[in-house]
Amino acid sequence: MKSYREELWFETKTRRGYINITDRVETAVKKSGIREGLCLVNPMHITASVYVNDDEQGLIRDYDAFLERLVPHEPISNYRHNETGEDNGDAHIKRQVMGREAVVAITAGKLDFGPWEQIFYAEFDGRRRKRVLIKIIGE
Amino acid sequence: MKSYREELWFETKTRRGYINITDRVETAVKKSGIREGLCLVNPMHITASVYVNDDEQGLIRDYDAFLERLVPHEPISNYRHNETGEDNGDAHIKRQVMGREAVVAITAGKLDFGPWEQIFYAEFDGRRRKRVLIKIIGE
Amino acid sequence: MKSYREELWFETKTRRGYINITDRVETAVKKSGIREGLCLVNPMHITASVYVNDDEQGLIRDYDAFLERLVPHEPISNYRHNETGEDNGDAHIKRQVMGREAVVAITAGKLDFGPWEQIFYAEFDGRRRKRVLIKIIGE
Numbered sequence: 001m002k003s004y005r006e007e008l009w010f011e012t013k014t015r016r017g018y019i020n021i022t023d024r025v026e027t028a029v030k031k032s033g034i035r036e037g038l039c040l041v042n043p044m045h046i047t048a049s050v051y052v053n054d055d056e057q058g059l060i061r062d063y064d065a066f067l068e069r070l071v072p073h074e075p076i077s078n079y080r081h082n083e084t085g086e087d088n089g090d091a092h093i094k095r096q097v098m099g100r101e102a103v104v105a106i107t108a109g110k111l112d113f114g115p116w117e118q119i120f121y122a123e124f125d126g127r128r129r130k131r132v133l134i135k136i137i138g139e
Numbered sequence: 140m141k142s143y144r145e146e147l148w149f150e151t152k153t154r155r156g157y158i159n160i161t162d163r164v165e166t167a168v169k170k171s172g173i174r175e176g177l178c179l180v181n182p183m184h185i186t187a188s189v190y191v192n193d194d195e196q197g198l199i200r201d202y203d204a205f206l207e208r209l210v211p212h213e214p215i216s217n218y219r220h221n222e223t224g225e226d227n228g229d230a231h232i233k234r235q236v237m238g239r240e241a242v243v244a245i246t247a248g249k250l251d252f253g254p255w256e257q258i259f260y261a262e263f264d265g266r267r268r269k270r271v272l273i274k275i276i277g278e
Numbered sequence: 279m280k281s282y283r284e285e286l287w288f289e290t291k292t293r294r295g296y297i298n299i300t301d302r303v304e305t306a307v308k309k310s311g312i313r314e315g316l317c318l319v320n321p322m323h324i325t326a327s328v329y330v331n332d333d334e335q336g337l338i339r340d341y342d343a344f345l346e347r348l349v350p351h352e353p354i355s356n357y358r359h360n361e362t363g364e365d366n367g368d369a370h371i372k373r374q375v376m377g378r379e380a381v382v383a384i385t386a387g388k389l390d391f392g393p394w395e396q397i398f399y400a401e402f403d404g405r406r407r408k409r410v411l412i413k414i415i416g417e
Binding site: 001003005038040042043044045046070071079080081082083084089092093095096097099100101103131133135137 | 279314315316329330331332334335336337339340341343344348375376377380381383385390391392394395415416417
């Protein structure tokens with residue numbers, strides 16, 4: 001069994017942002033030399049998500065509107081977590097709704113995806129440097 | 140390390156549908172010959188979910204009512220994604236709420252499940268042929 | 279390839295509860311002897327979640343308030359599932375929103391976590407003994 005590990009770094013300019021990271025994960029799969037296995041991709045932070053869906057700008061706006069309607073950022077005082085001095089209580093909840101991680105099959109040295117599957121990093125508390133972990137195991 | 144890959148095909152007659160696929164995944168595990176490992180099950184499409192829960196018709200109706208209340212299919216014009224000519228903006232969001240994939244342990248050649256765990260394929264934009272990927276790694 | 283399996287048992291005194299299980303998973307990783315691999319953690323029940331987020335009491339109260347607002351436990355008659363004689367229809371839905379499982383990378387014999395990532399068992403239908411499965415594969 002082989003394993004491979006890589007970190008990606010991101011810093012969004014806005015509080016919330018959605019970045020297609022498929023190419024960077026595909027590159028990691030190539031570097032790993034693993035032909036058959038599983039690839040785990042997850043943020044190393046708890047106010048961000050990695051998810052698989054379509055790279056379409058209207059959809060990304062729909063996700064953002066849905067999450068902000070369901071878990072509004074303001075008023076800050078709505079969240080007990082913010083009594084610690086934080087203002088990201090909403091971001092911790094948005095991340096749970098969108099999920100933490102994606103596990104993707106690797107087959108014949110590639111991400112084993114249907115035609116529209118793309119891996120996204122979703123940031124809900126940005127404007128600082130944050131990491132995504134890629135861990136691949138297989139052979 | 141061994142690996143095994145299989146695709147399942149589905150076509151629901153209605154826009155939304157919930158199909159118990161546990162037996163088909165269990166059959167794939169047997170065919171794989173893998174005794175200890177991990178089994179990833181995910182749709183290869185982005186308007187469907189694979190999830191683990193109870194096979195009880197009342198619950199399935201509760202899921203469907205909950206999702207439709209939270210993210211109604213209509214009006215179509217509620218979703219920016221639908222400006223592309225699609226009518227499945229809601230389906231992309233419902234799939235995020237229910238999750239993309241299930242990762243299930245394999246122990247002694249079987250899905251390592253508690254008594255009520257069942258794997259479901261949830262379709263949110265059906266009436267066409269769609270695929271589920273099973274990828275198993277282990278020994 | 280090596281594999282390791284362990285069950286954890288929990289019984290919360292209240293219907294809903296949130297337990298940090300990171301130390302117990304870390305101990306399982308050590309016992310496994312696996313240095314590089316993947317660790318799957320999931321409840322063996324369908325009214326509970328395993329998720330990764332912050333160990334902060336305000337946040338846990340925010341999660342609980344959010345879930346209870348989105349999917350109230352009462353009235354019991356709101357849920358078709360409860361026509362079977364159960365009263366946990368809400369718990370099956372809450373578990374889907376929070377997710378079923380966490381898959382965590384293992385690197386150099388440890389859970390490969392960012393500074394604030396902690397593994398939680400979230401119970402939505404407690405007051406009885408329930409299990410969490412840890413399955414680790416790697417080398």
